[in-house]
Amino acid sequence: MPLPTGDTIGILADNLRKRNSVLPISAGNATKWASGLSLPRGTKTVLYTGMMYQLIPYIAAMSKVQAGIEDSFLVNFIKLGRQVNKVINISAFMAMPSKSMKEAYNRILVNIAALLQQAGVQFGYLYEEELYSGALIYDLGVDDLLGEHAQKVYNTFKKHGVKNVITVDPHTTNMLRSVYPALIKGYDLNVKSYLEVLVERKIQPKNSLNLEAVIHDSCVYARYENVLNEQRTLLANAGVDVKEPENSGKFTLCCGGPAESLYPNKAKAGAQKRIDQLIKVSTNAVTMCPICFVNLQKAAGDRLRLNDISTYLVQAYCGEGGACAAR
Amino acid sequence: MALVNPEFVDAVSRGEFNASACMNCGVCSAVCPMGIELLPRKLFRYVLLGIEDRVLDNTETIYSCLLCKMCEANCPARVRIAENVRYLRYYINKKVFKL
Secondary structure: OOOOHHHHHHHHHHHHHHHOOOOOOOHHHHHHHHOOOOOOEOOOEEEEOOOHHHHHHHHHHHHHHHHHHOOOHHHHHHHHHHHHHOOOOOHHHHOOOOHHHHHHHHHHHHHHHHHHHHOOOOOEEOHHHOOOOOHHHHHOOOHHHHHHHHHHHHHHHHHOOOOEEEEOOHHHHHHHHHHHHHHOOOOOOEEEEHHHHHHHOOOOOOOOOOEEEEEOOOHHHHHHOOOOHHHHHHHHHOOEEEEOOOOOHHHOOOOOHHHOOOOHHHHHHHHHHHHHHHHOOOOEEEEOOHHHHHHHHHHHOOOOEEEEHHHHHHHHHOOHHHOOOOO | OOOOOOOHHHHHOOOOOOOOOOOOOOHHHHHOOOOOOOOOHHHHHHHHHOOHHHHHOOHHHHHHOOOOOHHHHHOOOOOOHHHHHHHHHHHHHHHOOOO
16 A cells, blocks of 8 residues: 555645754754854855755665555554644654765765865855755645745745855755745745856866766756756867766756655655666766655665765865865 | 536646647657556546546656657657656645655
């Protein structure tokens, strides 16, 4: 039996309403990546993580639990779980990722900060005041709640006088750039992905990586936000021979990740299909979305070496060992 | 026999339920990475015809859609499939799940 759709969405919606995130994590875990970087709080331009990379280890741990529940008698307890979750945050007990996984995802954010600094961008961070964008709730169609939450996120930016927002993942980029303007009257934030900012700033590589990798475009970058050239330009300048898989660019094949919250086994099957396409082209693959990264990684096993694009970029643009200021 | 509710499409739509341009060519089903055969050809037609029961019978399919827009990128009639699916989710969340 699949997970009960209404109660599963209900838990995610209750979490966003009560705890500001579909999967609440502590402020310490959300902001740990920035410790020691001395980023100013707020400022006119901020790096907005939308908590996506920080959430992935928790989402992965949670989906492992969900996959065990799916098709078992335990699905009958989800309704009860929803009632309990209204009082106690049960996800805190269910999703306990490893320290190494959390560090790996935090490292991606440190890399992105380093790249922006290398490109001469001055930016701040909202630390524990930063909120999740509500991307999953939007996808699931809980629009009334999303409208309230989006206003909360926008108010936080306004409180700090933010005018420019640099995003780190496609889903958050889409929310802030294309979804929020329709929800918030007078919305005036200028939103760009860090990939777009790096290209605009004409960041120059310090060394050439001399390797090849097959590119997995994010559906959201490719078909919602038309971000297709930036990643290829940055990788090519970094000395990466970018190989295109069977479905690429505008016609990229989804990683299956968006099915994860309700149908973990369908998500896995989707990822498997994409992995089969990618390994036909190269044993190295590059992603630019945390959801794609984690979902494909689970399906790839040892067959494919997957890296987030920032891992390659920091090595090329920040010099030997990726030695930029923020690292 | 299916019950027809002529007001169903208005209840689902939160803007324009952009599906009447669909020419039933089948490209969306052919390219769907989830292999969802139903979406959007039959499903959206049920909405336009007001056959609410048939739509609600397919809740799992509606929530299985990845919203990846592969179908939209290939649709010759430019149907806004992903947004229509989100409209259906919003309707079901309210009407069935009471969210």
